[in-house]
Amino acid sequence: xxxxxxxxxxxxxxxxxxxxxxxxxxxxxxxxxxxxxxxxxxxxxxxxxxxxxxxxxxxxxxxxxxxxxxxxxxxxxxxxxxxxxxxxxxxxxxxxxxxxxxxxxxxxxxxxxxxxxxxxxxxx
Numbered sequence: 001x002x003x004x005x006x007x008x009x010x011x012x013x014x015x016x017x018x019x020x021x022x023x024x025x026x027x028x029x030x031x032x033x034x035x036x037x038x039x040x041x042x043x044x045x046x047x048x049x050x051x052x053x054x055x056x057x058x059x060x061x062x063x064x065x066x067x068x069x070x071x072x073x074x075x076x077x078x079x080x081x082x083x084x085x086x087x088x089x090x091x092x093x094x095x096x097x098x099x100x101x102x103x104x105x106x107x108x109x110x111x112x113x114x115x116x117x118x119x120x121x122x123x124x
Contacts, residue, residue, distance in 0.1 A: 022052060022092075022115055023049075023051065023052055025115040026049070026052045026092060026094055026109075026111055026115050027049050027094075029111060029115060029116070029117075029118065030049070030094065030096055030109050030111075030118070031047065033109070033118045033121075034096075034098075034107075037076050037077050037080050037081075038075055038076055038077070039075060039076060039077055042075055042100055043100075044098035044099065044100055044105070045098065045099050045100075046097075046098060046099045047096060047097070047098040048096070048097045048098070049094050049095070049096050049097075050094055050095040050096075051094070052092050052093065052094045052111075052115075053092070053093055053094070054090055054091070054092055054093070054113075055090070055091055055092075055093045055110070056089070056090055058088060058091050058110060058119075058120075060087060060088070062120075063088065063110070063119060063120045066110070066120035066121065066122050067080070067082060067120055069122060070120070070121060070122070070123075073123050074123070075100065075105065075123060076123075082117070082118055082119060082120065083112055083117030083118060083119050088112065088119060090113055091110045091111060091112065091113065091119055092110070092111045092112070092113060092115060093108060093109065093110050093111070094108075094109050094111070095107070095108045095109075095124070096108075096109065105123070105124075106123075106124040107121050107122065107123050107124060108121060108122050108124060109121045
C-alpha cells in the first residue's frame with residue numbers, strides 16, 4: 001500500500017510542477033500586458049488562453065503591420081510598449097478569450113521565444 005502511495009506521488013508531483021512552466025509564464029505576461037495597456041476603465045473577466053505554440057509564419061514586416069494596426073485598436077491604448085525591434089525568426093503564439101462589459105472578445109498575442117516580451121498582438 002505504501003509503495004502505491006509513493007508511486008502516485010511520484011507521478012503526480014512532476015505533473016503539478018509542469019503546470020508552472022511555459023504556459024503559465026506566457027499567460028502571466030499576456031495578463032500583465034493587458035492590464036497595463038487596456039484603455040482606462042476596461043477590466044477583462046473570464047480570461048481563457050489557448051495552449052502556446054510556436055510559429056515561423058511571422059516576418060518583421062508582419063510585426064510592423066500588426067503594431068500599426070494595434071494603434072487603431074478599440075480596447076487598447078495607442079502608446080503601446082513592445083519588445084525592442086530585433087529580427088525574430090520564431091515566435092510563440094497564444095490566443096486569449098475574455099469578456100468586457102458582457103461582450104466576448106479575443107486577441108492573438110505573439111511573444112518572444114523566452115516568453116519575456118510581447119512582440120505584437122492583434123484584436124480578433
